[in-house]
Amino acid sequence: MIRIAAIGDIHTCFDDTDVELFNDSDYDLILICGDLPGRSHKQTLTVASTLAGLSRPALLIPGNHDSTTVLQLLGEVTGSKRLKQWDERGIEKMRSRVKDLEQALGPVKLGGYSLHPFHPDRGWVESGPLDIIVARPHSMGGPGIGFAPYIESAFAVRNITESGEKIQELILRSKAKTRLVLAHNGPEGLGHRPDDIWGCDFDPSRGDFGDPDLKMALDNAAAKGQEVQTVLAGHMHHALKGGGQRKWYVCREKTHYVNAARVPRIFSKNGEKQRHHVRIELDNTDVRVEQIYW
């Protein structure tokens, strides 16, 4: 059995106590869904340096708040042409910020359009019983590619179809019996209602806010017999804009979907500090998931 700790959007909530707790735990692997900071790049690097203290193998996919600038984010959110120019100008800035992030993370791996074979006793290996496939980094959710000029320059991916094909290739390349996709945002197809696992609560008229490239990759790979048992992502935070909580777990066909973005992940309940993560246990093609509050 492989035991995984899934940490959703951190947004500054990860400290030395977390490092101690995870280092003393029975987990084989730690997966982090991204969005480390509040707003600034400095905060991203501070959280990344704390994550670097993890002694277990760990892997992170960067979110839309990691290594991007405030102007780039505003351009993405508003769609304003004037602001979008910062996307173009931001390519080099993002490239150097991603480098800073990678350095600050130390032994924690940074993924993006990548395949990571894993063995519970030997860690990262050439081939093992589990393959982690990391999907498109810096996803904003919804139909388009977030920070498209950077994604094209760094990964030669020009549109959603090319992105889907790239993720699909990685899934098809996997030789492990057990497969898990790590993404910042989950796939399209599960989010028609605002409280669905990747539904759009901030503007319900936008409907499903899942990533279409990820759905395409999962569907096409499954049609070729390469099923993915677990999809882990975050981005669409559990607490809904109009009140209430979104679904954090869905099982469809043979795939278990986990949204780990309980934000803030550290909070007080009845005067006591609680720390959230999701425990995922993989036993060949069997999957068990549970929300844990330490």
Ligand SMILES: [Fe+2]
């Ligand atoms: Fe987030």
Ligand SMILES: [Fe+2]
């Ligand atoms: Fe996000």
